[in-house]
Amino acid sequence: MTATLTPATSTDDSTDRGGSAPSRRAGRRVTFGGFASSTFLWLYAAISIAPLLLMLSNSLRTTQDMAQHPLGLPLPPDFSSYGKAWITASFETYFFNSIFVTVASVILSTAVSLLAAYAFARTKSKLFATLEGLFLSGLMLPVYLAILPLFFMLDAAGLVSNLWGLILVYGALGIPFSTFVLASFFRQLPIELDEAARLDGAGPFATFWRVHLPLVRPAIATVVVFRFVPVWNDFFYPLILIRDQGSYTLPVGITRFFGEYQTDWATLFAGLTLATIPLVVLFLIATKQIVSGLTAGMSK
């Protein structure tokens, strides 16, 4: 490393322009560059997280307190606005609608994508290559612009304002990403597995179910986490496809709630926090999947 090769130069590092010098390596403890770079890292961490902490902290204060001390701390914490958001502002309904839609649609898209991905990984015909390409095109196309025909179709089927309509749509929207990730995993499994299973008398479905499925569990975890987040957060589809307040999911519920409770800051902050908690929980239990999933494809 640089430090061991040219120890004599290390003393005039501090004249260098702080943290911007990419060559200075770790190992030297207290340099101006090291200090500047850790300051920058901590500073941006604060910028990144402060608004979310403020949301949490303000949800535990009263509106009156916020008006008097915009930057005060929640001492003592006051949980009453959560009760108000949950019951009076119907967050209970929105929350469970969101949970239902998200869980059902992620199960649906993962199940159909597992089957399709297995077929793509274990066939060799042009037909399947074309179908796979068709699915993958959904990764780059702005499919949300097709909302009008989708609305008319669901309307004709009586599925507008119906959570099942939303579940089917999200189920379909999850297919491009899920098949892509799962197929690349199935392709990594050696074909000898299939041969062995076939010799033991297993048919294609038994091979899939009992041999392959247990082996692609990490990929399933990635797919589930990565579909959960956008479906939970999505605002566009329910805004248009859900017309009845009893079927609102959280994002649409929040929009309505911001119109009605405009001045009740404490309840607004509590509502925003309630919509965020499941994601933070998911993030904390699946950090590994998220970090590796976001950077998938970079390792190859």
Added chain:
Amino acid sequence: MSAITTPRVRRRTVHTGITLSRRAGMVFVLPALVLFAIFIAYPLLTALSYSFFGWTGIVRGGFVGLENYVTLFTKLPYSADLPNAFVHNLLLFFGAMLFQNTVGLGLATLLHRIRRFKRFFQTMYTLPYLVSPLVIGYLWSLMLSPLFGPVNAVLRGIGLGELAQPWLGNPQTAIWVVVIVTAWQWIGFPVLLYGAALGGIPEEIDEAASIDGASAWQRFRAITLPMLLPAIGTVSVLTFIGAMEAFPIPYALGGSQGNPAGATDVLSLLFYRTAFESGSSNAIGTSSAIATLLFLFIFGVSMFITWFLRRAERKLF
């Protein structure tokens, strides 16, 4: 929200005889294919056709050729709203690109060289990216509130009281709020992606160049930057798509009208408004023309960026 924009399918050579028969394969693919065909392919193709017809409410009239497109560019309010919204989408793209490739790349480079707290910093930077953009938009609208908002309170507290203002009420500042909030929310992704790409650069190259007397900047220009190119390409394409599709953050900050006075309007809002709130009898025809143009633009430009970067990569290596 994945890193995969340009999937390259790699086929293993599979022994025939063990592969699935065409019939068995079809059985496996069928459920996904049915869902995809009904809820994605069919609406998409139909949507494109809608723009070539005249509409009265939800009743389709005759074929009108490009008339809906002509309306968009010649009749008010569309001929004024369309370029206005388009410029805002471009601002979002360039703003986010600038932020991600300076601050984001800087953070990733610094994170790459530390051991302690690395996971902690990654978590901090990524959290806003996972939170619903609608929640983020509403949260910032509360924080920037003119009277009780904490942002103005901080400015007053540090003696910059004269800067305190109704950020979202002023057409001059409102669009920049949208740009900055969007860039702030998205930064976690490039930090992780650039981090992974930096981890893939063998240290020996850097050391060899350093022994040969290359300066820090020369090494960054000649080694790190080219090796980061695929990651920068991925970030560019995804940022472009995200900026052109922007909807929840502008909606939360400026409502469906892009308040104040269209200062925060974007193309998706314009499409939504035209289709569902305009009350015009030909709402479906006009809004479908907007959707088709946006669709072709997003698809065309992302393809172009991908092609351009592939070519640049080939030249480098």
